[in-house]
Amino acid sequence: QVQLQESGPGLVKPSETLSLTCTVSGVSITTFYFNWIRQPPGKGLEWIGNIYHSGIFKYNPSLKSRVTISIDTSKNQFSLKLNSVTASDTAMYYCARGDYSDYALDFWGQGTQVTVSS
Amino acid sequence: DIQMTQSPSSLSASVGDRVSITCRASQGISNSLAWYQQKPGKAPGLLVYATSRLETGVPSRFSGSGSGTDYTLTITSLQPEDFATYYCQQYYSTPQTFGQGTKVDMK
Numbered sequence: 001q002v003q004l005q006e007s008g009p010g011l012v013k014p015s016e017t018l019s020l021t022c023t024v025s026g027v028s029i030t031t032f033y034f035n036w037i038r039q040p041p042g043k044g045l046e047w048i049g050n051i052y053h054s055g056i057f058k059y060n061p062s063l064k065s066r067v068t069i070s071i072d073t074s075k076n077q078f079s080l081k082l083n084s085v086t087a088s089d090t091a092m093y094y095c096a097r098g099d100y101s102d103y104a105l106d107f108w109g110q111g112t113q114v115t116v117s118s
Numbered sequence: 119d120i121q122m123t124q125s126p127s128s129l130s131a132s133v134g135d136r137v138s139i140t141c142r143a144s145q146g147i148s149n150s151l152a153w154y155q156q157k158p159g160k161a162p163g164l165l166v167y168a169t170s171r172l173e174t175g176v177p178s179r180f181s182g183s184g185s186g187t188d189y190t191l192t193i194t195s196l197q198p199e200d201f202a203t204y205y206c207q208q209y210y211s212t213p214q215t216f217g218q219g220t221k222v223d224m225k
Contacts, residue, residue: 045162045205045216060213061119094161102209104152104167111161 022095
Protein backbone atom coordinates (compact mmCIF):
# COMPACT_ATOMS: atom_id res chain seq x y z
CA GLN A 1 0.00 0.00 0.00
CA VAL A 2 1.06 3.57 -0.62
CA GLN A 3 2.72 5.23 2.35
CA LEU A 4 4.43 8.58 2.83
CA GLN A 5 6.57 9.41 5.85
CA GLU A 6 7.98 12.83 6.72
CA SER A 7 11.23 13.17 8.65
CA GLY A 8 13.45 15.99 9.83
CA PRO A 9 14.31 18.21 12.80
CA GLY A 10 11.41 19.26 14.98
CA LEU A 11 13.11 22.47 16.10
CA VAL A 12 14.72 25.09 13.88
CA LYS A 13 16.25 28.40 14.93
CA PRO A 14 15.00 31.67 13.44
CA SER A 15 16.81 32.71 10.23
CA GLU A 16 18.02 29.14 9.65
CA THR A 17 16.87 26.59 7.06
CA LEU A 18 14.09 24.08 7.63
CA SER A 19 14.85 20.76 5.89
CA LEU A 20 12.40 17.88 5.62
CA THR A 21 12.34 14.64 3.68
CA CYS A 22 9.38 12.53 2.59
CA THR A 23 10.02 8.84 1.99
CA VAL A 24 7.52 7.18 -0.35
CA SER A 25 6.80 3.45 -0.28
CA GLY A 26 4.39 1.23 -2.18
CA VAL A 27 4.66 3.25 -5.40
CA SER A 28 7.42 4.60 -7.60
CA ILE A 29 8.10 8.29 -7.09
CA THR A 30 8.43 8.58 -10.89
CA THR A 31 4.73 8.07 -11.54
CA PHE A 32 3.01 10.87 -9.61
CA TYR A 33 3.40 14.46 -8.42
CA PHE A 34 4.48 14.96 -4.84
CA ASN A 35 3.47 17.90 -2.69
CA TRP A 36 4.28 19.70 0.55
CA ILE A 37 1.47 21.26 2.60
CA ARG A 38 1.65 22.89 6.02
CA GLN A 39 -0.81 23.69 8.80
CA PRO A 40 0.02 26.20 11.56
CA PRO A 41 -1.31 25.28 15.00
CA GLY A 42 -5.10 25.61 15.11
CA LYS A 43 -5.25 26.96 11.56
CA GLY A 44 -6.00 25.83 8.00
CA LEU A 45 -3.96 24.23 5.26
CA GLU A 46 -1.44 25.99 3.02
CA TRP A 47 -0.03 24.39 -0.12
CA ILE A 48 3.75 24.94 -0.37
CA GLY A 49 4.60 23.36 -3.72
CA ASN A 50 5.08 20.18 -5.69
CA ILE A 51 7.52 18.32 -7.93
CA TYR A 52 7.57 15.67 -10.64
CA HIS A 53 10.45 13.26 -11.16
CA SER A 54 11.47 15.06 -14.39
CA GLY A 55 12.28 18.11 -12.29
CA ILE A 56 9.15 20.06 -13.12
CA PHE A 57 8.00 21.95 -10.04
CA LYS A 58 5.53 24.56 -8.86
CA TYR A 59 5.77 26.72 -5.76
CA ASN A 60 3.30 28.87 -3.88
CA PRO A 61 4.22 32.45 -4.89
CA SER A 62 3.94 33.51 -1.23
CA LEU A 63 6.89 31.23 -0.36
CA LYS A 64 8.65 30.99 -3.71
CA SER A 65 11.67 33.10 -2.74
CA ARG A 66 12.46 30.82 0.23
CA VAL A 67 11.45 27.34 -0.98
CA THR A 68 13.29 24.58 -2.78
CA ILE A 69 11.72 21.17 -3.44
CA SER A 70 13.94 18.42 -4.80
CA ILE A 71 13.55 14.74 -5.64
CA ASP A 72 15.81 11.68 -5.34
CA THR A 73 14.40 8.88 -7.47
CA SER A 74 17.10 6.43 -6.33
CA LYS A 75 15.82 6.68 -2.76
CA ASN A 76 12.14 7.21 -3.64
CA GLN A 77 12.28 10.42 -1.61
CA PHE A 78 11.59 14.10 -2.09
CA SER A 79 12.63 16.99 0.10
CA LEU A 80 11.68 20.47 1.21
CA LYS A 81 14.02 23.30 2.14
CA LEU A 82 12.63 26.55 3.50
CA ASN A 83 15.21 29.17 4.33
CA SER A 84 15.21 32.24 6.55
CA VAL A 85 12.50 30.81 8.78
CA THR A 86 10.58 32.83 11.35
CA ALA A 87 8.07 31.91 14.04
CA SER A 88 5.31 32.12 11.44
CA ASP A 89 6.78 29.02 9.76
CA THR A 90 5.93 26.96 12.85
CA ALA A 91 3.50 24.33 11.60
CA MET A 92 2.71 20.70 10.98
CA TYR A 93 4.28 19.84 7.64
CA TYR A 94 2.68 17.17 5.45
CA CYS A 95 3.79 15.49 2.25
CA ALA A 96 1.11 14.21 -0.12
CA ARG A 97 0.65 12.61 -3.55
CA GLY A 98 -1.33 13.92 -6.49
CA ASP A 99 -2.10 12.36 -9.85
CA TYR A 100 -1.27 15.57 -11.70
CA SER A 101 0.42 18.85 -10.93
CA ASP A 102 -2.89 20.48 -10.08
CA TYR A 103 -5.13 17.81 -8.60
CA ALA A 104 -6.62 16.35 -5.46
CA LEU A 105 -4.20 14.84 -2.93
CA ASP A 106 -5.06 11.21 -2.34
CA PHE A 107 -2.33 9.95 -0.02
CA TRP A 108 -0.82 11.95 2.84
CA GLY A 109 1.95 11.39 5.32
CA GLN A 110 1.13 11.57 9.02
CA GLY A 111 2.86 14.94 9.28
CA THR A 112 5.83 16.25 11.21
CA GLN A 113 5.72 19.17 13.64
CA VAL A 114 8.31 21.88 13.09
CA THR A 115 8.76 24.64 15.64
CA VAL A 116 10.83 27.73 14.91
CA SER A 117 12.32 29.02 18.12
CA SER A 118 15.67 30.06 19.54
CA ASP B 119 -4.76 33.53 -5.66
CA ILE B 120 -8.26 32.07 -5.66
CA GLN B 121 -9.89 32.54 -2.26
CA MET B 122 -12.04 29.71 -0.92
CA THR B 123 -14.68 30.63 1.64
CA GLN B 124 -16.42 27.86 3.56
CA SER B 125 -19.65 28.19 5.48
CA PRO B 126 -20.46 27.66 8.17
CA SER B 127 -17.17 27.77 10.10
CA SER B 128 -18.67 25.34 12.56
CA LEU B 129 -21.89 23.47 13.13
CA SER B 130 -23.41 21.24 15.77
CA ALA B 131 -25.35 18.20 14.67
CA SER B 132 -26.69 14.88 15.91
CA VAL B 133 -26.16 11.36 14.64
CA GLY B 134 -28.55 10.77 11.76
CA ASP B 135 -28.72 14.42 10.73
CA ARG B 136 -28.25 15.61 7.17
CA VAL B 137 -25.34 18.05 7.03
CA SER B 138 -24.30 20.38 4.23
CA ILE B 139 -21.13 22.46 3.99
CA THR B 140 -20.67 25.10 1.32
CA CYS B 141 -17.51 26.35 -0.36
CA ARG B 142 -17.46 29.49 -2.51
CA ALA B 143 -14.55 30.34 -4.79
CA SER B 144 -13.56 33.91 -5.59
CA GLN B 145 -13.69 32.99 -9.29
CA GLY B 146 -14.89 30.04 -11.36
CA ILE B 147 -12.88 26.84 -10.85
CA SER B 148 -14.47 24.51 -13.42
CA ASN B 149 -15.29 21.73 -10.96
CA SER B 150 -11.63 21.43 -9.86
CA LEU B 151 -12.74 21.01 -6.27
CA ALA B 152 -11.92 18.44 -3.60
CA TRP B 153 -13.12 17.84 -0.05
CA TYR B 154 -11.05 16.48 2.85
CA GLN B 155 -11.86 15.26 6.35
CA GLN B 156 -9.43 15.86 9.19
CA LYS B 157 -9.64 14.47 12.71
CA PRO B 158 -7.57 15.86 15.62
CA GLY B 159 -3.92 14.89 15.39
CA LYS B 160 -4.35 13.26 11.99
CA ALA B 161 -3.58 14.18 8.41
CA PRO B 162 -6.44 15.20 6.12
CA GLY B 163 -8.06 12.39 4.13
CA LEU B 164 -9.53 12.80 0.64
CA LEU B 165 -13.30 12.33 0.45
CA VAL B 166 -14.38 13.81 -2.88
CA TYR B 167 -12.51 15.06 -5.96
CA ALA B 168 -13.60 16.69 -9.22
CA THR B 169 -16.61 18.12 -7.33
CA SER B 170 -18.61 14.90 -7.10
CA ARG B 171 -16.36 11.84 -7.50
CA LEU B 172 -16.14 9.79 -4.33
CA GLU B 173 -12.66 8.58 -3.40
CA THR B 174 -12.34 4.80 -3.17
CA GLY B 175 -13.51 3.51 0.20
CA VAL B 176 -15.46 6.63 1.19
CA PRO B 177 -19.00 5.82 2.39
CA SER B 178 -21.84 6.69 0.03
CA ARG B 179 -23.45 8.96 2.65
CA PHE B 180 -20.90 11.56 1.49
CA SER B 181 -21.61 13.40 -1.74
CA GLY B 182 -20.40 16.50 -3.53
CA SER B 183 -22.08 18.87 -5.94
CA GLY B 184 -21.74 22.29 -7.46
CA SER B 185 -20.43 24.26 -10.39
CA GLY B 186 -18.87 27.59 -11.24
CA THR B 187 -17.99 29.21 -7.92
CA ASP B 188 -20.31 27.36 -5.52
CA TYR B 189 -19.79 23.83 -4.20
CA THR B 190 -21.38 21.69 -1.49
CA LEU B 191 -20.41 18.66 0.56
CA THR B 192 -23.40 16.75 1.95
CA ILE B 193 -23.48 14.01 4.55
CA THR B 194 -26.89 12.38 4.32
CA SER B 195 -26.95 10.64 7.72
CA LEU B 196 -24.22 11.77 10.08
CA GLN B 197 -22.39 8.94 11.82
CA PRO B 198 -20.32 9.13 15.04
CA GLU B 199 -17.07 8.82 13.07
CA ASP B 200 -17.99 11.85 10.92
CA PHE B 201 -17.42 14.42 13.67
CA ALA B 202 -14.36 16.17 12.30
CA THR B 203 -13.18 19.26 10.42
CA TYR B 204 -13.81 19.44 6.68
CA TYR B 205 -11.79 21.43 4.14
CA CYS B 206 -12.42 22.24 0.50
CA GLN B 207 -9.53 22.68 -1.94
CA GLN B 208 -9.41 24.23 -5.40
CA TYR B 209 -6.81 22.92 -7.81
CA TYR B 210 -7.94 24.91 -10.85
CA SER B 211 -4.99 27.25 -10.62
CA THR B 212 -1.66 27.61 -8.85
CA PRO B 213 -1.40 28.05 -5.96
CA GLN B 214 -3.85 25.38 -4.86
CA THR B 215 -5.84 26.91 -2.01
CA PHE B 216 -7.98 25.55 0.79
CA GLY B 217 -11.02 26.83 2.61
CA GLN B 218 -10.63 27.78 6.25
CA GLY B 219 -12.40 24.62 7.43
CA THR B 220 -15.77 23.66 8.89
CA LYS B 221 -15.79 21.92 12.26
CA VAL B 222 -18.67 19.49 12.74
CA ASP B 223 -19.24 18.66 16.39
CA MET B 224 -21.86 16.90 18.43
CA LYS B 225 -24.97 18.78 19.46
